[in-house]
Amino acid sequence: MCEHHLVPIYGHVSIGYLPNKQVLGLSKLARVVEMYSRRLQVQERMTRQIAEAITQAINPTGVGVVVEATHMCMSTRGVQKVQSKTITSSMVGMFREDPKTREEFLSLIKQNANKY
Template structure:
């Protein structure tokens, strides 16, 4: 059964008339949207980075902050929306600037929990760059907590992963955290 057919079945089970004007093309649109929202499954780290790794003598912190992200909670398949802050300490190589955001998107465009997403981004940046340290903080609002359940509209989940010098060196960690405020 195709994704489109499954959406038709879901609508019918909800009690909708799937032949009414407003819903005729909804299963097709919903299937297309879900494939787009989960396109990260079709991407690899190598494809996303696409060789954009450059030699550099810089060993100071490189950070891209406020990278907007959109993901789907794996528990309810409802969106969570937020921003990621990603920093690393180069060890002879720097990553093309847009590739940091593309790495965030690749992992965010999968069914996720934010805690795992944060770790996946950090480990991917570490793997690609060979950095001596990586720090990632994600702040996001979860529709599964806002639209249903406890219905808390102003809640934000903050997660962090610190690898290498970001974990072992308090000054590096503090610098990173102060820069994202």
């Protein structure tokens, strides 16, 4: 829910991480996303919070989070831009430091974007 307008935000989250010593189960990643998305939220903050939570939990060598969402406050109020989407990202560790790692992650998201 948009914390400014109290209307839904719909979208999907892509997460990539490079394990250090621990690996998370897929359900744990979904739970992290659900935990931060169920509260009144701003997309930019939520994206960062997801990356920080994974980093704190397992100390991976890198984390990448990309959120693509449609905000009902953009499509039903004010400017009424029905087709608008907002994309935010948070890159930590190798995803921030190594352009090849970041590019591989982003290209995988791009390849699968039409499948959602």
